[in-house]
Amino acid sequence: MKEPSQKKEKQFLQGNVISAYAALNAGATNFFGYPITPSSEIFETWVELTGDPDKPHKSPITNEPIGYLQLEDEMASGFAVTGACLAGKKAFTATAGPGNILMQDAFSAAEALRIPTVALIVQRGGLSTSTVIYSQEEVTLTCFGGNGEGFRIVYSPSGLQEVYNYTIKAFNTAWKYRYPTFVLSDGYQGKMQGEVVIKEMNKNFYTKPSPILLGENRKKGISTNMRNCYDQEEEMNEIINNYQKDFERDSLEIAESETYKAKDADVLIIAHGIVATAAKDAINSLRKEGMKIGLWRPITLRPLDRHSLLKNISHKKQIIYVESALGQMARLINDEIVSGLFKRSTDTDTARNNFKKNTQIREMFRPAIGITPEEIVKFVQNNE
Amino acid sequence: MSLQNTLKQNINKTQQLQPILPECVNLSTKPHSFCPGCGHPIVLNALGSVIDKLGIKNETVFLIDIGCSLLAWNYFDVDTTQTHHGRTIPVATGFKRANPNSIVIAYLGDGGGYAIGLQHLIHATLRNEAITTIIVNNLNYGMTGGQMAPTTISDQPETTTAPLGRDRKYHGNPINGPEMLNNLGIENQFIARSAVNNPIQLQMTIQRAIMHQIDNKGFSFVEALSYCPTNWKTNAQETIQSLEKFKKYYPNFEDTHKIK
Amino acid sequence: MSCTIPTQTIRIIIVGEGGQGIQTIAKLFAQASSNFGYHATYIPNFGTEQRGGLSLSFITISKNEIVSPKFTTSNVFIITSSRNIERSLRYISPQSNVIYDSSLVNQSVVDKIKKKTGCILPADAFKIATEKFSERSFNIILLGLLTGIIDKELVQDIQKLMDKKFGKYYQKNESLKKNNDSAFLHGISLTK
Numbered sequence: 001m002k003e004p005s006q007k008k009e010k011q012f013l014q015g016n017v018i019s020a021y022a023a024l025n026a027g028a029t030n031f032f033g034y035p036i037t038p039s040s041e042i043f044e045t046w047v048e049l050t051g052d053p054d055k056p057h058k059s060p061i062t063n064e065p066i067g068y069l070q071l072e073d074e075m076a077s078g079f080a081v082t083g084a085c086l087a088g089k090k091a092f093t094a095t096a097g098p099g100n101i102l103m104q105d106a107f108s109a110a111e112a113l114r115i116p117t118v119a120l121i122v123q124r125g126g127l128s129t130s131t132v133i134y135s136q137e138e139v140t141l142t143c144f145g146g147n148g149e150g151f152r153i154v155y156s157p158s159g160l161q162e163v164y165n166y167t168i169k170a171f172n173t174a175w176k177y178r179y180p181t182f183v184l185s186d187g188y189q190g191k192m193q194g195e196v197v198i199k200e201m202n203k204n205f206y207t208k209p210s211p212i213l214l215g216e217n218r219k220k221g222i223s224t225n226m227r228n229c230y231d232q233e234e235e236m237n238e239i240i241n242n243y244q245k246d247f248e249r250d251s252l253e254i255a256e257s258e259t260y261k262a263k264d265a266d267v268l269i270i271a272h273g274i275v276a277t278a279a280k281d282a283i284n285s286l287r288k289e290g291m292k293i294g295l296w297r298p299i300t301l302r303p304l305d306r307h308s309l310l311k312n313i314s315h316k317k318q319i320i321y322v323e324s325a326l327g328q329m330a331r332l333i334n335d336e337i338v339s340g341l342f343k344r345s346t347d348t349d350t351a352r353n354n355f356k357k358n359t360q361i362r363e364m365f366r367p368a369i370g371i372t373p374e375e376i377v378k379f380v381q382n383n384e
Numbered sequence: 385m386s387l388q389n390t391l392k393q394n395i396n397k398t399q400q401l402q403p404i405l406p407e408c409v410n411l412s413t414k415p416h417s418f419c420p421g422c423g424h425p426i427v428l429n430a431l432g433s434v435i436d437k438l439g440i441k442n443e444t445v446f447l448i449d450i451g452c453s454l455l456a457w458n459y460f461d462v463d464t465t466q467t468h469h470g471r472t473i474p475v476a477t478g479f480k481r482a483n484p485n486s487i488v489i490a491y492l493g494d495g496g497g498y499a500i501g502l503q504h505l506i507h508a509t510l511r512n513e514a515i516t517t518i519i520v521n522n523l524n525y526g527m528t529g530g531q532m533a534p535t536t537i538s539d540q541p542e543t544t545t546a547p548l549g550r551d552r553k554y555h556g557n558p559i560n561g562p563e564m565l566n567n568l569g570i571e572n573q574f575i576a577r578s579a580v581n582n583p584i585q586l587q588m589t590i591q592r593a594i595m596h597q598i599d600n601k602g603f604s605f606v607e608a609l610s611y612c613p614t615n616w617k618t619n620a621q622e623t624i625q626s627l628e629k630f631k632k633y634y635p636n637f638e639d640t641h642k643i644k
Numbered sequence: 645m646s647c648t649i650p651t652q653t654i655r656i657i658i659v660g661e662g663g664q665g666i667q668t669i670a671k672l673f674a675q676a677s678s679n680f681g682y683h684a685t686y687i688p689n690f691g692t693e694q695r696g697g698l699s700l701s702f703i704t705i706s707k708n709e710i711v712s713p714k715f716t717t718s719n720v721f722i723i724t725s726s727r728n729i730e731r732s733l734r735y736i737s738p739q740s741n742v743i744y745d746s747s748l749v750n751q752s753v754v755d756k757i758k759k760k761t762g763c764i765l766p767a768d769a770f771k772i773a774t775e776k777f778s779e780r781s782f783n784i785i786l787l788g789l790l791t792g793i794i795d796k797e798l799v800q801d802i803q804k805l806m807d808k809k810f811g812k813y814y815q816k817n818e819s820l821k822k823n824n825d826s827a828f829l830h831g832i833s834l835t836k
Contacts, residue, residue, distance in 0.1 A: 083478025
């Protein structure tokens with residue numbers, strides 16, 4: 001090998017460790033959790049960062065002492081996060097698989113009361129307990145796991161640097177817009193080690209948390225009385241409609257996506273998270289062979305960047321969904337395509353015509369197993 | 385203001401058909417929406433009097449569960465939020481850990497505290513969380529229409545899910561909350577049971593529990609044995625008699641030896 | 645088919661049993677490569693068992709930025725167990741250089757590997773560890789072996805990292821450092 005490349009500021013760290021550093025540098029102060037593979041190192045690293053709980057280290061952002069608590073289960077952990085958020089702290093938890101299910105009760109409470117919880121989800125495989133390794137099968141659960149409409153923000157980072165960057169971002173978006181926010185990573189990105197630049201947060205994006213209870217109003221003598229229990233259908237309906245208006249408006253600012261060599265592409269791969277990294281490698285190989293192929297990647301799975309999506313799917317010969325699940329991401333995309341092309345009014349006719357002429361949709365679904373660039377290349381080439 | 389004076393005033397006001405309520409009670413949301421004869425308002429007014437007396441309205445957060453307790457969401461001019469069934473204690477834990485200077489009160493029914501959220505109650509006791517938990521025990525699930533609760537006893541006439549009464553062989557045994565928590569043996573905790581048929585004593589008990597929190601001594605707990613005439617299907621006299629009968633199973637409790 | 649190792653990007657898999665210390669050396673090797681200046685990633689495969697299950701690790705080191713850390717075809721495949729390894733054999737292709745531990749991998753597995761690639765070599769790591777060092781030095785010998793195969797320039801960075809990672813144990817037991825250092829060098833010498 002020899003002639004090593006130059007790189008100085010990069011560190012070689014595990015994904016879960018990176019997540020904990022990101023939380024610290026985002027100004028998070030309180031962690032509540034229950035250990036579960038493959039997410040536990042987030043908790044363990046936070047404990048290390050806290051130091052002696054009687055004389056804890058201080059947040060580099062807020063200068064307040066940081067802290068943590070291991071609770072009796074995931075339900076308690078999720079709700080303790082809501083409690084700490086109500087007290088005005090950037091509080092968070094980390095979980096996976098069955099723990100993600102148990103925390104949905106707390107997340108739906110956070111959704112209903114607009115509490116900016118942050119949860120770092122490290123997806124594992126299959127149904128129920130299943131594997132502790134890897135999958136992308138917690139997409140539906142994380143986006144829509146509550147008994148409601150899914151007013152949540154879900155980031156799907158792709159690669160360790162993004163795990164860092166989007167974890168920092170998640171805390172600030174959560175507090176800016178007041179939705180429960182998730183960083184949906186996976187067992188590979190949690191357990192893998194690789195290079196990352198741990199840089200300080202850009203202060204321009206910092207959102208300062210403020211107490212929801214015992215806050216400014218209390219000082220003025222006004223009490224805050226929150227509830228999530230209504231007597232009448234109409235009352236509930238009105239509240240949800242208002243949330244929806246807020247969410248639609250905020251989505252325009254929150255939704256993010258990435259395109260990779262998509263502009264001149266005939267074939268468009270749609271993938272998210274770590275699978276998108278494999279797709280990029282595959283695209284590079286296929287481009288060498290002369291194929292016009294590119295990638296559209298949702299960075300936020302919820303809300304989806306629908307304008308970019310609709311723009312990028314037009315005039316494509318083929319769209320290929322690639323994910324480590326049986327179409328959980330694809331369902332979100334299909335839903336947006338249907339709404340975008342058939343329900344919404346602006347430019348619909350042109351968009352519809354551009355889309356339906358010749359576009360073929362293919363699905364490369366590999367539930368609970370990693371996808372490599374070679375496998376994507378093979379799939380793209382073997383089109384019967 | 386002394387209790388005697390309060391009582392005197394109370395009597396005077398009653399004669400004017402105007403109940404006197406603690407200052408921290410939000411009058412604009414009254415009359416409250418609890419059933420006539422319900423014990424909750426007695427517990428809430430006792431709590432409100434304590435908040436007034438200690439002057440802690442601006443530091444107190446009042447966290448309520450699902451079930452009849454949620455009807456208290458706008459009872460006070462005190463910062464309040466409703467949580468999910470059984471999860472009030474974890475929310476209180478998170479709040480108190482994040483803001484140790486606040487006074488945190490978790491207010492639950494016997495279903496939330498002793499059934500669906502029992503693990504949280506036990507672990508908060510074990511961790512000696514510096515919060516005050518009040519569990520209102522009316523021996524049934526009130527809001528859902530009078531089903532069997534973990535506190536339903538064999539002597540009760542009926543619940544909708546145990547229409548012939550609790551059969552211990554079939555339905556299992558009821559729970560004695562304060563006694564159980566006391567048996568965990570954690571020192572210096574305030575654990576007590578009182579009843580709504582003695583509001584003055586109830587108020588004193590709640591006050592000591594909250595003082596325990598203010599003095600930063602750790603976990604404090606009050607079970608308030610309470611009325612539920614709607615689901616007990618009792619008239620006023622029978623309601624009072626029933627509570628007396630239930631007191632045999634759920635007697636006043638306080639282990640003062642634990643407090644140092 | 646050539647048995648050469650590529651010069652831009654090398655993909656390595658180590659397969660063994662939980663408890664053999666494979667993840668420790670895989671992590672160490674990847675980190676040392678990164679410290680040296682290569683790009684590197686490491687992914688463990690972790691089962692529900694802490695000990696005794698299949699242990700699989702994926703390492704990539706490259707002169708270029710690594711986009712995707714997972715791969716299907718390995719350039720170097722080291723195997724130190726015969727139990728539960730069936731599924732891991734799919735990472736062997738004709739380009740893979742396979743090194744197997746001759747006392748831990750049985751003949752039927754070796755035969756299966758031979759059907760997939762001609763580049764296969766035995767190594768006596770376990771036997772040497774037990775005879776010359778101790779059973780616990782086994783993974784350090786493998787680490788030396790891996791370093792010898794991939795790039796001897798990494799030796800210093802690996803030794804530095806070993807001192808850092810095992811310093812705690814070295815303090816308690818001084819002979820451990822000597823033992824580890826010579827096991828490491830012995831591993832390198834196996835590749836001559």
